Every structure is written in C-alpha cells, then in structure tokens.
Amino acid sequence: MLSTLSTVFTPDALAALWRGAQITLALTLLSSVFGLILGLVAGLGRMSRLAPVRLLAGIYIETFRGTPLLVQLFFLFFALPQITGVSLPAFNTAVLGLSLFAGAYAAEIIRGSLNAVDRGQTEAARALGLKPWDILRLVLIPQAARTAVPALGNQFIGLLKDSSLASVITVSELLLTTRGLVSITYQPVPLYLAVALIYFLLSNVAARLFALLERRLNRPYRTSTA
Amino acid sequence: MLNSRLLLLSTLALTATSVAHAELADVRKRGELRVVMSGEYPPFSQPAPDGSLTGFDADVAREIAKRLGVRARLIKAEFPSIIAGLQAGQFDLAVASQSKTPERERAVDFLSRPYYYDGLQLVVPASSSVRSLAGLGGKPVAVAQGTIFEKFLRDRKYSNVATYSGEQEIFLALGAGRAAGMVTTRTVGSVAIKNGQKLRLAGPVLQQDNPYITLGKNQPRLKAAVEKAMASMRADGTLKRLSLKYLGSDITVPAK
Numbered sequence: 001m002l003s004t005l006s007t008v009f010t011p012d013a014l015a016a017l018w019r020g021a022q023i024t025l026a027l028t029l030l031s032s033v034f035g036l037i038l039g040l041v042a043g044l045g046r047m048s049r050l051a052p053v054r055l056l057a058g059i060y061i062e063t064f065r066g067t068p069l070l071v072q073l074f075f076l077f078f079a080l081p082q083i084t085g086v087s088l089p090a091f092n093t094a095v096l097g098l099s100l101f102a103g104a105y106a107a108e109i110i111r112g113s114l115n116a117v118d119r120g121q122t123e124a125a126r127a128l129g130l131k132p133w134d135i136l137r138l139v140l141i142p143q144a145a146r147t148a149v150p151a152l153g154n155q156f157i158g159l160l161k162d163s164s165l166a167s168v169i170t171v172s173e174l175l176l177t178t179r180g181l182v183s184i185t186y187q188p189v190p191l192y193l194a195v196a197l198i199y200f201l202l203s204n205v206a207a208r209l210f211a212l213l214e215r216r217l218n219r220p221y222r223t224s225t226a
Numbered sequence: 227m228l229n230s231r232l233l234l235l236s237t238l239a240l241t242a243t244s245v246a247h248a249e250l251a252d253v254r255k256r257g258e259l260r261v262v263m264s265g266e267y268p269p270f271s272q273p274a275p276d277g278s279l280t281g282f283d284a285d286v287a288r289e290i291a292k293r294l295g296v297r298a299r300l301i302k303a304e305f306p307s308i309i310a311g312l313q314a315g316q317f318d319l320a321v322a323s324q325s326k327t328p329e330r331e332r333a334v335d336f337l338s339r340p341y342y343y344d345g346l347q348l349v350v351p352a353s354s355s356v357r358s359l360a361g362l363g364g365k366p367v368a369v370a371q372g373t374i375f376e377k378f379l380r381d382r383k384y385s386n387v388a389t390y391s392g393e394q395e396i397f398l399a400l401g402a403g404r405a406a407g408m409v410t411t412r413t414v415g416s417v418a419i420k421n422g423q424k425l426r427l428a429g430p431v432l433q434q435d436n437p438y439i440t441l442g443k444n445q446p447r448l449k450a451a452v453e454k455a456m457a458s459m460r461a462d463g464t465l466k467r468l469s470l471k472y473l474g475s476d477i478t479v480p481a482k
Contacts, residue, residue: 012275019277078307081314090301090316170262170303170311172277180273180302183266183394186421 008187009194020177021198023091027163027173031098032156038099039106044136046111057107064104070165073097077169094166102159106152113148114140146217153210157203174198250294250447253318258297261287262317265302266392269417269472270323282472286341286439287321289464293455304391306372309333312442319452323411323437325374335445336438337453342469342477345431346378347412351400352424356407359384359432365406368396375409378433397423411435413473436480 045057064072076097081087088096117140125135167176178195182188253259263271263283274280279300291298303311308324311317312334326336348367350356359367364385369375371389379387388405390396393414399405401424408415412431419425439456441449459465465478 010275016273016275016277074310077316078310078314081316087315168304168307170301170307170316172302176302177273177277179392179394180265183268183392184272186394186397186418186423188394188398 004187005190008181008185008190013181013185016177016181017174017194017198020172020174021202023172024160024163024174025202027091027094027098027166027171028156028160030095031102031163032159034095034099035102035106035156035159036152038103039110042103042107043110043114046107047114060100061104061107064100065108069097069101069162070168072101073165073169090166090170093169094163094171097169098159098163098166101162102155105155109148109151109155110144113144113151116147117143146214146221149210149214149217153207153214157206157210160203160206161199249445250451253294253296253448256296258299259287259291259294260299260301260316260318261291262301262303262308262311262320263287263322264305264308264392265300266394267323267414268421269413271300271302282342282468283321283323285468285472286459286465287319289459289468290319290321290439290452290455293458294451305370309440312440315442318441318448320440322440324440325435325437327374327377330440333443334440335443335449336440337449337456339456340436340438341456341465342437342473343480344411344413344435344437344477346375346409346433346435347415347431348407348409348428349400349415349418349425350407350428352426354406354426354428356428358429359407361428362406366404368399368405368408370396370410374435378409393418397425400425413477417473 042057042060045053046061048054048057073094076088077090077093121139121143122135125139130138163173164175166173167179170176172180174195178191182191185191263279265271265273265279267281267283269281270283271279271281274284278284279302284300287300288298301311301317303317305322308317308320308322309330312320320334321341323342324330330336348356348359350362356362359382366386366388367379367384368388368390369379370392376387376389388399390399393408393410396405396408396410397418400408407428409432412427415425415427419427439452441452456465460478466476469476469478
C-alpha cells in the first residue's frame with residue numbers, strides 16, 4: 001500500500017496537484033469578489049424604485065439562478081464566440097461564468113439581509129437628514145452585513161467546489177489535473193481521495209475565515225448586551 | 227420565458243455558421259497554434275511530469291506548430307467538447323485521434339489523409355473468457371461518450387451500451403465489475419495492459435479505425451499549411467519516429 005502511494009504521489013504529481021489547487025483558488029477568489037460586486041448591484045437593483053432597473057435585475061437573477069452552471073459555462077465558452085465573435089480565454093470565461101452565477105445568488109442574499117434591517121433604522125436616518133446613499137452606506141450595509149455573512153460564506157464555499165465544473169471548458173483546475181494523473185497512473189482511488197482531502201482543507205480554511213469575520217461583525221452587538 | 231429565450235439563443239448558436247475562425251494569418255499574427263486533444267488518452271495524449279502534455283498526439287501537434295513557425299499551445303478537453311470548441315473558434319486544430327464520420331464531417335474539416343492507422347478492439351477483464359461481442363450476451367459494454375466506439379456499438383444495435391466521459395472512468399468501471407467489456411483502439415488497450423490494467427484483448431480487430439487531424443470549417447489556408455507540414459513530417463521520417471517512440475511500432479502507414 002505504502003509503495004503504491006509513493007509511486008502515485010511522486011514529487012511531479014504533487015507539483016501538478018499544487019498547480020491545480022492554485023487555479024481552483026484563483027477561480028474561487030476572483031469569482032467571489034466579482035460575484036459579491038454583481039450581487040450588490042443586482043440586489044439593490046431589485047429594490048430600486050425604477051421599474052426597468054427592477055426588471056433588469058430580476059431577469060439577470062432568474063436567468064443565472066434558473067439554469068445549471070454547467071450549461072452557463074458551455075454557453076459562454078462554445079456558443080457566445082459564435083454569436084458575438086468575441087472569444088475569451090478559458091480561464092477568463094470560467095471566472096465570468098462563476099461570477100455571474102455567484103452574483104445571482106448573492107443578490108438574493110443581500111436583498112434579504114437589507115430587508116431584514118429594521119425599517120425604523122431607515123426612518124431614523126432619514127429624520128437625521130442623511131441622504132439615501134449615506135443611509136445605505138452608513139446604516140443599512142453595516143447592519144445587513146452581519147446577517148448576510150453566514151449565507152454568503154456558504155455561497156462562496158459552494159463556489160470553491162462548483163469551480164470544478166470549469167474543467168469541462170478546458171481549465172486545468174484541481175479536478176481536471178487529477179483526472180490527468182489518473183490517466184497515467186491508473187490509480188483512481190488514492191488520487192480522488194487526495195483531491196477530496198484538498199477540497200475539504202480549502203473549504204475548512206474558508207469556513208474558519210468566515211467565522212472570524214462573523215465574530216468581528218458581531219462585536220458591537222456583544223458588548224451592548226454584556 | 228427566460229428559459230425559452232436561452233433555448234432560442236442556443237439554437238441560434240448551433241445553427242449559426244461559424245464566424246470566429248482563426249485563419250492562417252490570425253495564427254501567424256498570434257504566434258501561437260491552439261491545438262486541442264483529450265489529454266487523458268495514453269499513449270496519444272497524457273500529462274507530462276511538468277504539467278504539459280505528452281504523447282503521440284502532443285508531439286505531432288508541436289511538430290506541426292514548429293513547421294508553421296509558431297508556438298504550440300496544447301489544450302486538454304473532454305472528447306465531446308473538442309468539435310464544439312473547433313466550431314466556436316476556441317481551438318485552431320484538433321490532433322485528437324478523431325475518426326471520420328459523416329456527422330463530424332458536417333461539423334469540422336478533416337485533412338486529406340489519416341495520420342495513423344489503428345483498429346477497434348474489444349477489451350475485457352483478464353479473468354473473462356469472452357472472445358467476441360456476441361459472447362458477452364447483452365452485458366454492459368463501456369465506451370467513451372461521443373466516440374466512434376459508441377457509434378460502432380449503436381450501429382451494431384448492441385443492446386447494452388454504457389457511456390462514460392473517458393477511458394479512465396471505463397477502466398474503473400471494468401475493475402468494479404460495472405461493465406463486462408469495453409471498445410477502444412487496439413493501441414490504447416495494449417498500452418493500458420502494459421501499464422498494469424488487468425485486461426485482455428478479446429478477439430480480432432472489429433473494424434479499421436483511421437484517425438484524422440481536424441480543424442474548423444472555412445480555413446483553406448490553415449488547412450493547406452497543416453497538410454504541407456504533415457507531408458514533410460512523413461517525408462523526413464518524423465511521423466514514423468514519433469510512432470515508434472510512443473506506440474512501439476510504426477502505425478503511420480496502412481497495415482498490409
């Protein structure tokens with residue numbers, strides 16, 4: 001058994017897994033950031049007073065929430081270049097697809113958290129003479145962030161694993177790298193176990209970071225009850 | 227309504243004549259030939275220790291790019307994605323052990339000659355005593371999806387075809403007893419056996435299988451340049467040398 005392990009996990013194989021893990025992390029981090037921005041814009045858009053903005057945000061959210069990520073990635077990679085003549089590199093396409101997908105879910109989380117802030121807060125801020133943008137920036141977002149973080153954390157940890165779908169559009173992330181290694185070593189069991197462990201460790205680290213962030217955002221509330 | 231719009235768009239995408247094709251001039255301008263292959267199909271394409279691709283297909287692709295005076299960028303894609311990507315202009319060329327079928331000829335262009343000559347082969351677990359497809363008695367036979375192996379079984383009306391995404395899943399399926407046999411090429415089967423898979427070639431070659439290099443339609447200049455590169459590789463013995471290196475014998479000329 002041990003001798004099998006040393007023939008499967010050669011320094012070259014470990015280096016390949018490390019390269020794959022870096023691509024997986026890059027995909028996840030980039031699309032989390034872009035997804036969050038998109039989510040904020042679309043979430044606010046859906047709460048807008050202007051009907052066309054609401055409609056546009058609604059179409060975006062329903063489209064990307066209502067279709068499988070796999071189909072979206074295929075569409076962006078294979079169909080879009082034929083329609084528009086613009087062809088993005090595979091990695092960029094994957095980031096675009098994952099961001100659009102994450103943004104649609106984040107939008108609903110953000111909208112929900114903003115709605116959960118007590119209506120009195122907005123009214124009080126308005127009575128104090130704050131402008132709408134300042135109400136959002138100084139009053140609503142700080143309070144909404146607290147309730148949104150656990151759900152957003154869930155969403156982005158999900159994204160870490162969803163990023164494996166980028167393998168179907170030729171991005172050599174962790175899973176595709178592993179498949180390649182399986183094809184030369186014919187040793188699927190130790191390799192897939194290793195890849196599961198790597199995903200688990202990465203999501204565990206992410207979960208801990210989100211827990212830290214959550215505690216930090218809860219700090220003002222803890223001192224007030226103490 | 228949104229779903230129907232998406233459906234409409236994808237239908238448009240499938241019927242639209244390909245527009246994003248890189249012709250030879252684009253390839254030269256880019257300085258890079260984007261060549262797609264499975265990357266999980268030893269000994270034709272498989273990962274090299276440094277993360278690049280190696281194998282017969284990989285080296286043929288590099289040699290073509292060299293003769294075109296550009297860099298080669300090798301891209302690894304699942305088999306069904308190869309043709310889709312050629313049509314979408316995501317890849318310039320496929321050196322991916324693709325055999326010719328009427329359906330594929332409608333979608334992409336084939337070079338005028340195969341670049342190697344192989345045959346379809348039934349492969350069964352070493353412990354099995356089966357000698358032919360008929361001997362399997364309707365037990366599941368595994369093939370990679372979208373390959374001519376799948377088409378071969380469907381055309382033969384084999385009653386129990388199990389499709390997987392690639393050869394590696396199939397080796398797993400055979401090991402786990404989920405399939406009683408597989409159809410692949412004689413070369414791929416032989417190499418898997420040499421690498422320790424507990425398998426056996428069952429019976430003679432089922433059908434000739436002569437793979438081609440393919441590219442997106444309407445690229446006559448790129449096609450001519452690749453034909454010329456292949457002709458010079460045949461003439462100076464490069465193709466034969468690569469075949470001997472990776473496949474153990476020269477299969478770049480038709481068997482007698």
